[in-house]
Amino acid sequence: MVDISQPAHLSRAFSIYDKKFRAIAYQAGLAVSLAVIVTGIATQTVSNMRQRGIPLTFDFWNQTAGFQINQTLIPYDTLSSYGQAFWVGVANTLLVSAFGIVLATVIGFLIGISRLSNNWIVAKVATSYVEVIRNIPLLLQLLFWYNAVLKPLPAPKASIALPGGIYLNNRGIILPAVEFHAGAGLVAIAIVAAVAFATAFSAYASGYQKRTGKQLPVLVVNLLLLTGLPLAAYVAAGNPWSFTYPELRGFNFRGGQQIYPEFAALLIGLSVYTASFIAEIVRGGVQAVSKGQTEAAHALGLPQGKTLRLVVVPQAFRIIIPPLTSQYLNLIKNSSLAVFIGYPDLVQVFAGSVLNQTGAAVQVMAITFAVYLVISLITSAAMNAFNLRFALVER
């Protein structure tokens, strides 16, 4: 038996009648033809581009851009390179995405929890918010915020003056600029130290409770730490910062920090829109925690607040985080709609002005794709890591 089956098995390894061999052969065939098609297209594109004198290299990267960008986080002027313009675009995309994610999460959680409220009015207002916002295209909402809400504000000369030297006009919100003096570093160190102490104390308190069953006044101590230390440092350093107030000179305000209406419209639009989806995710997550859990917690004598914090929320988070990641990714990608309201994000600056001034369409688009891919992958990696902390640990 053994003698006969052995050679038969061997011969089958390279037979077209062998299922496994066939499967591998199909896969290999598909891979090869795919590679051939892709190389074919790439070769043809390159040769067509060369034939027609379309730039093929990345030489433009270090050339002078020569155009201005009004909102920049990193140093940029009209003599900077196209490469620097690219980084300005990336930074602006990251800025609006980061603020958008924070704001959308806050609004989303508030609305989501409100939908579950026992108060009829609060619950209905939250429901209407979700139903209205979720069902209107984002682009229309962005145009609404920009054209209908922000642009009709008064001209700089008729600015609305708000308390604290803040002005509101159709060029945006103009805030007093902060100037740091020597000693500001001391306050920064104090803040870092306070956070470190507070974290350490929380960890100690939780260990102490596990050992003895007694609770320490974590909230009070940490609040004291977080406010007291920076305050003490501020006094010790002797007023380490001051404000320069904006003043109207010529056309616009000078000497303040300006938040442009394009940024504000994009941030509000993205946050409000994404929040409506997050609200639904939060509501779903909380409702998915079985009612028995709450009842059991109450039966053990846990008050309502602790029931929420210790029983419901940790279980709801497990359900909320994965779909929340998708919403964050959507928000980041949707920020490219900036191009319609003139906010200089990556698409507006790089896939807009740079592409047009250099004519290097293929390279510029490829880089733009790559940037969104990288930002999205990093975000989802971070969210996955966060998710691991909340995921159900099975024993």
Add this chain to the structure above:
Amino acid sequence: MRKIMTGVLGAAFAAYASTVWAGTLDNVKAKGILTCGTNPATAGFSVPDNDGKWTGFVVDYCRAVAAGVLGDATKVKFIPLNAKDRFTALQSGEIDILAHNATWTSSRDTSLGIIFAGTYFYDGQGFMVRKSENIKSAKDLDGASICVSQGTTTELNLADYFRSNGMTFSAVGFADEEAVIKAYEEGRCDVFSADTSSLNAARIRMANADDSVVLPEIISKEPLGPAVRQGDDQWLNIAKWTLNVMLAAEEFGVTSKNVDEMKNSDNPNIRRLLGVEGSFGKDVGLGETWSQDIIKQVGNYSEIFERSIGKDSPLKIERGVNALWNAGGLQYAPPIR
């Protein structure tokens, strides 16, 4: 196997590519229609009228090309394009010819895979401000917010001008020219900067046209012209000589009204222009009557200028530098012989 496949595929692509690229003329003739990229809405230059029919100065240029190539000035499909997308559309073959308010520059001519076929309008960049600001000169614009179209020479000239004059400004850029104008009208910017022809075209369409004024300074040279893809010399010649036919017609007094009588003229220049003598049409690769079709169906340069942007239009732009060379301007057609 792989090599053979690559070879086969490559050959297939090359064959495909050659049908698309090699002869734009054959392509246009086969389709029976000219695809022309133009401005989405610039009064006087390119704008759809109430019936959706495209009219304007650069539109008429496209119609002239269609008249010469297909014998029918109505056989044009207009593709409205933003400044930002126009050269990519031409590069990629989406359009056969670009008749836009596009400035002829060295880098566009040499590094984008496109080539300009002449200058149909000599323009320059200017500034529009609100009268209430009481600004008399561009030198007073320090610190202004300026609305501009992205991907234009305007964007670059602005930066140059303010830098060389030691002034600052804040650019608010949009891809869509309509958005730029709207932003200016609604007060997002103090200044709207573009080619002066575009400024005037935008102004007559504004709700409060009299509230704005165009400043006297012209800060750049903006020769606007049609562009075609590189590597198709026959098509380049057609684009170039269509414009020259219209200029020569004006120079020799041939108009859409008198073109038939002019065929009997004794003037050898006119006889060669109209194809009565010599082989102008055949040399260009078109029929004998191509130049007659252009003039009869669309008109000479002066006719299209005056009816779209000149004295017979709301824009009332003077001929100025766009007059013929023998009338003190820059428009000059090389001899047809």
